[in-house]
Amino acid sequence: MLSKRIHTLFALATALILSQVTPSIYATGDQSDASGLAARWAELRKEQPRLQIRDAAAKLKVSEAELLAAQIGQGVTMLQNDEHTFREIMRRALDLGQVMATTRNEHGVLERTGTAMRLKSLQDEQAQALTPENAREREERLRNIAGGYLGGEIDLRFHFLDWKYAFAVAQPGRDGNISRSLQFFDAYGQSVHKLYLRNEASIAVYDKLVQDFRHPQQQLALHIQRTRPTLTAKPDQEVDVKEFQLAWKEMSDVHQFNQIVREFGLNREQAFRLAPAGMAQKVSPAALRTLLDQAAQQKISIMAFLGNAGVTQIFSGKIEKTAASDEWYNVLDPAFNLHVRESALAQGWVLQRAGVTSVEFFDRDGHLVVSFFGVRERAKPQPASWIALASALPRMP
Structure with missing residues (x-):
C-alpha cells in the first residue's frame, strides 16, 4: 500500500x-457538416503537415472533439459516453499493457509510457480490517480510479463527471504505422485524456474493447459548450x-x-x-x-x-534530459515527457x-x-x- x-x-x-479550469472560447464560425470540416482539415494538413490536431482545431474555429468526429468511419469510432461507461472503459484499458498516457491543459502536457497498476478488490484484502465507513470511502476511491492507476508508471486520478465524449482512433501516424488510441473529451470539446497503445500484443484486446463500447449512433451530434464559467x-x-x-x-x-x-x-x-x-x-x-x-x-x-x-x-x-523548444520548456526522457509553455x-x-x-x-x-x-x-x-x-x-x- x-x-x-x-x-x-x-x-x-x-x-x-x-x-483550476482554463477558460476557453471557440468562435461559432462556419459550422459546416462533418464532410466539409474533414475536407477543410485535409487541406490544412497539406499546408502544415506537422500541425497538431489541437492547433488545427483552433485554426478551424472548432473544438478538437468536433474535428475528430468529422473523421468517424475513417479510422475514428465514437464510443459510448456516460460516466459509468467512461469508468468501465478505463478499467478495461488496464488490460492493454504498455501504453502512453497523455494529459494536458492549456499550457502543459504530461506524457508517460508504462503499464498501469491494478488494485486488489476490497474482498481481496482479507488482512485489512475496515470499518463500514472506511469501506465505503475505499469503494468510492476505487470507483474514482477505475480499479487501478494508483501509483506506478501510469498514475491517474479521474473526475468522470467532466468527461463527455470518447473515441477510438486507429489511423496512420507520422511514421506510416497505425497508431491506436482511446481519446476522451469534455463538454467543451477539449482533450481530457488520451491513451496510446504501445504493445502490439494487445491489439486484439484493444479491438475487442472498441467493439464492446462502440456507440450505436456513429453520427451522433456533439453538443459543444463554447465558454467556461469564470471563477470569482x-x-x-x-x-x-x-x-x-x-x-x-x-x-x-x-x-x-x-x-x-x-x-x-x-x-x-x-x-x-x-x-x-x-x-x-x-x-x-x-x-x-x-x-x-x-x-x-x-x-x-x-x-x-x-x-x-x-x-x-x-x-x-528522477528526470534526466531538459531542453527548451520555442516557447516550451521540456523534460525529454524515454518514458516521461513534460512540456510547459x-x-x-x-x-x-x-x-x-x-x-x-x-x-x-x-x-x-x-x-x-x-x-x-x-x-x-x-x-x-x-x-x-x-x-x-x-x-x-x-x-x-
Missing part, C-alpha cells in the same frame, strides 16, 4: 487542478485574514488546505497572498526551468502533477503546508499549470535536497 503521505499529496494536487473570489477586505492564517498553521495534512480555501471563499493565488509569513513565497516563471534543471543535475526525485478538470496525471521519479507562466509559489514543501506555477489568468513535490520514503522527512532546491528558486522582484 502507498503511504498516507503519498495519498495526501495525490488528494491535494488532484483538488488543486480540479479547482471574495474581496480581500471581506476575508477574516487572522482566522485564515490560523487555520493554515493548524493544518495537520496538506489536503486540508483545499477545504480551508473553500470555507474562506478564496481562490488559490489569493490564499497564497494572504498566507502566514514564510508559508508562501512568490517565485518568477524562470523558476520552472531552474527547478527542472537542478532536479536533473542533482538527481533529485520529484513528483509532477498536471491535469485538467477531468483527470490529473502524476509522475514520480514558459511564455504563458506569470508566477510560481513555494509553499509550506503541514510540513510539506511544494512548488506551483500559474498562468496569467491565475490558473494552475503544473505543481511539484519532493519524493520521500515512507515515514521519513522530506529530502533536504528537495527543500534546498525549492528554497533557492529565483524570487519575483
